[in-house]
Amino acid sequence: MNKLKILLLGTASIAMLSACNNTGKKQNTSDMDIHQHANEEANYVCPMHPEVTGKKGEKCSKCGMELEPSAAKKDRAFDVKLSSNPEVIQAGKPTNLSISVTEDGKNVTMDVVHEMKMHLLVMNEELTWFDHIHPKEQADGTYSVSETFPGGGKYLLFTDYKPVGASGNVKMMEVEVKGTPLDIPKTATEKLVSKVDNYTVTLTNGNDLKTDRGQLLKFTVEKGGKKLEEKDIEQYLGASAHIVMVAKETKDFLHIHPISDKNFPIYAETQVKKSGIYRMWVQFKIDGKLHTADFTVNVSEGPKATGDNHDKHAHH
Structure with a gap:
C-alpha cells in the first residue's frame, strides 16, 4: 500500500534571467537565407519581448532572458511522477526520492540548465524550511536524490527541468511525512x-x-x-x-x-x-x-x- 500522496499541479513555462549578449537584429537576406533564419533563429523568442528572436542559447538584448522555443514548440505534454524509498517517509530519516519525466511513455532527455539537468526545490507547507537539491540521472532514465525531512507534515516539491527542444517546466508535488511537526515559528508578514x-x-x-x-x-x-x-x-x-x-x-x-x-x-x-x-x-x-x-x-x-x-x- 502506497501511503505517499502526490499531487501534480501542472506545467509552467520557464524564463531564465542572465546577462545579455544577443543583438536580436535581423538583416536583409535572400529567400534562401530567410528560410534558414526562420528555421534556426525565429524558433527561439524572448518570452517578454516577442519581437526579439534568435538561436538556442542566446539571450534577449532588452531584458537578458534566455530565448525560449516559439509557441509552435511549446505544446508538449510531460508526465512527472515521484516515488520514495521507503514508501512511508519518516522525519529525520534519509529517504530516496525518484523522479521520472516522460513524454508519450518514453523518458525525456534533459538539457543542462545552471550546471544541472534537474533542480528540486523542497519546502514545508508553512514555508518555514527550505532546501535546494539536485537529483542525478540514473541508468534507467529516472532521476534520484536523497533527502532528510526535518519534521512531520506536508512538504512541497517543485521539480524544475528543461527537456531538449522544449521550454523549461516546473511541476509541484506534495508528500506527507510522518513524525513530530517542525517547531519553527510562523513567518511574520514582512521580513526585508x-x-x-x-x-x-x-x-x-x-x-x-x-x-x-x-x-x-x-x-x-x-x-x-x-x-x-x-x-x-x-x-x-x-x-x-x-x-x-x-x-x-x-x-x-x-x-x-x-x-x-x-x-x-x-x-x-x-x-x-x-x-x-x-x-x-x-x-x-x-x-x-x-x-x-x-x-x-x-x-x-x-x-x-x-x-x-x-x-x-x-x-x-
Missing part, C-alpha cells in the same frame, strides 16, 4: 532584512514590489559593517545567486537568477503575476560556502499588462 552566517542581507526595495510589471530585486550584503561588492560573490550553479519565491496562499512559484549590476552584489529582474505574501530564499556563495537568506515580502497589485500570459509556476 535577513541575518545569516554573520552576513546581513537586505532587500532594499522590498516595500515597492508590484504585480504585472518588470520588477527589480535589489539586495545589499554586509559583513562587519562593510558592504560587499559584486566581485565578492562567487558563482553558484552558473549564476551569482539563486532566488526562489513562493506565495503563501496560492503557492505560485518563481525561480530567478540575478544578472550583473555594479551597485548591488545581488540584483535581479522578474515579473510577479499575483499579489499577496511571498516567502523568498536567496542563495549565494562566498569563500566556498553557500549561504541561504530568507525574506517575507508583500507584493501589491500593479497596473494590468495587456496580453499577459505568464503561468503561475515561472522560472526567470
Whole structure:
C-alpha cells in the first residue's frame, strides 16, 4: 500500500534571467537565407519581448532572458511522477526520492540548465524550511536524490527541468511525512532584512514590489559593517545567486537568477503575476560556502499588462 500522496499541479513555462549578449537584429537576406533564419533563429523568442528572436542559447538584448522555443514548440505534454524509498517517509530519516519525466511513455532527455539537468526545490507547507537539491540521472532514465525531512507534515516539491527542444517546466508535488511537526515559528508578514552566517542581507526595495510589471530585486550584503561588492560573490550553479519565491496562499512559484549590476552584489529582474505574501530564499556563495537568506515580502497589485500570459509556476 502506497501511503505517499502526490499531487501534480501542472506545467509552467520557464524564463531564465542572465546577462545579455544577443543583438536580436535581423538583416536583409535572400529567400534562401530567410528560410534558414526562420528555421534556426525565429524558433527561439524572448518570452517578454516577442519581437526579439534568435538561436538556442542566446539571450534577449532588452531584458537578458534566455530565448525560449516559439509557441509552435511549446505544446508538449510531460508526465512527472515521484516515488520514495521507503514508501512511508519518516522525519529525520534519509529517504530516496525518484523522479521520472516522460513524454508519450518514453523518458525525456534533459538539457543542462545552471550546471544541472534537474533542480528540486523542497519546502514545508508553512514555508518555514527550505532546501535546494539536485537529483542525478540514473541508468534507467529516472532521476534520484536523497533527502532528510526535518519534521512531520506536508512538504512541497517543485521539480524544475528543461527537456531538449522544449521550454523549461516546473511541476509541484506534495508528500506527507510522518513524525513530530517542525517547531519553527510562523513567518511574520514582512521580513526585508535577513541575518545569516554573520552576513546581513537586505532587500532594499522590498516595500515597492508590484504585480504585472518588470520588477527589480535589489539586495545589499554586509559583513562587519562593510558592504560587499559584486566581485565578492562567487558563482553558484552558473549564476551569482539563486532566488526562489513562493506565495503563501496560492503557492505560485518563481525561480530567478540575478544578472550583473555594479551597485548591488545581488540584483535581479522578474515579473510577479499575483499579489499577496511571498516567502523568498536567496542563495549565494562566498569563500566556498553557500549561504541561504530568507525574506517575507508583500507584493501589491500593479497596473494590468495587456496580453499577459505568464503561468503561475515561472522560472526567470
